[in-house]
Amino acid sequence: MSxxxxxxxxxxxxxxxxxxxxxxxxxxxxMVTYRVLSTPSNAQVDVNGVSMGRTPTEINLECNxxxxxxxxxxxxxxxxxxxxxxxxxxxxxxxxKLINPCDWKGKNTxxxxxxxxxxxxxxxxxxxxxxxxxxxATPPPSTASNQQEILENLxxxxxxxxLSDAEYKEKVVKVLDSTAQ
Numbered sequence: 001m002s003x004x005x006x007x008x009x010x011x012x013x014x015x016x017x018x019x020x021x022x023x024x025x026x027x028x029x030x031m032v033t034y035r036v037l038s039t040p041s042n043a044q045v046d047v048n049g050v051s052m053g054r055t056p057t058e059i060n061l062e063c064n065x066x067x068x069x070x071x072x073x074x075x076x077x078x079x080x081x082x083x084x085x086x087x088x089x090x091x092x093x094x095x096x097k098l099i100n101p102c103d104w105k106g107k108n109t110x111x112x113x114x115x116x117x118x119x120x121x122x123x124x125x126x127x128x129x130x131x132x133x134x135x136x137a138t139p140p141p142s143t144a145s146n147q148q149e150i151l152e153n154l155x156x157x158x159x160x161x162x163l164s165d166a167e168y169k170e171k172v173v174k175v176l177d178s179t180a181q
Contacts (some may be wrong), residue, residue, distance in 0.1 A: 031060045032101035036083070038114040046083040054113070055083065063102040077103050085116040093118065150175050 022044050033134065036045050038055040045052045052059050064076025078100040092155070095114045151172065158168040 012109070020162075027138070030063050030101075032063060032104050033058050033060050033109055034099070034101075035109050035111045036086075036114075037111060037114055038082070038083050040116060042086045043114065043116055044086070046082045048080050058109075061099060061101040062103075063100075065102050075100065081112060083114040083116065136180075147175060 019138070036052075036057050041055050043055045045055060045057055047061070053156060059081070060113055061079050063112055065073050068074050072084055077100040078095060081099050082094055082096040093116065095116065095118075097114075154163065154168060154171050154175070156164045158165075163171065
C-alpha cells in the first residue's frame, strides 16, 4: 500500500514540476497593480474603454508577453488608461496614458497620476509651414518702421526650418528692395 502512495506522490511531483516549467518557459503573465490618482479626485477611470471605477482606485493590468521560438519575447499592445473628470467638478479635459505593465521592474505599487485641472492650450502663434499654399511669398511693400519686424519674422521662420536658405535670402532681398523704392 505504501508503494502505491509513493507512485502517486511521484506523479503529482512530476505534474507540478512540468506545470512549473511550462509556466516559466511560456512567460507567465504577471499582474501589476497600479494605484490611480487624480486631481481632483472622483474621476472616472477607463482601461481600454472599460470602466474600472473612480479615483482614487487600484487597477490590475496583466503583462502581455509570450515567448516565440527563434524570436524571443513578444509583448502585447499597451493598455490605454483614460481618466475623465467628474461633470460636477466642471473639468473639461480627459487625460490618457499608454501603460505596458511588462515595463514595471519595481517592487512597490506603481502610481499613475492625472492632473485634470490642466487646460487645453493652443499654440501662442499659429505658423503656416506650408509655403506652397500661400498665395504670394512676397512680403507686402514695407516701410522703414515695419521693415525690422518683417526681417525678424523671416529670421524666425528660417531658424525654425520653415524657410530654406534660398527662400530666406530671396525674401530678405525683396523686403530690402521694397523699402529702397
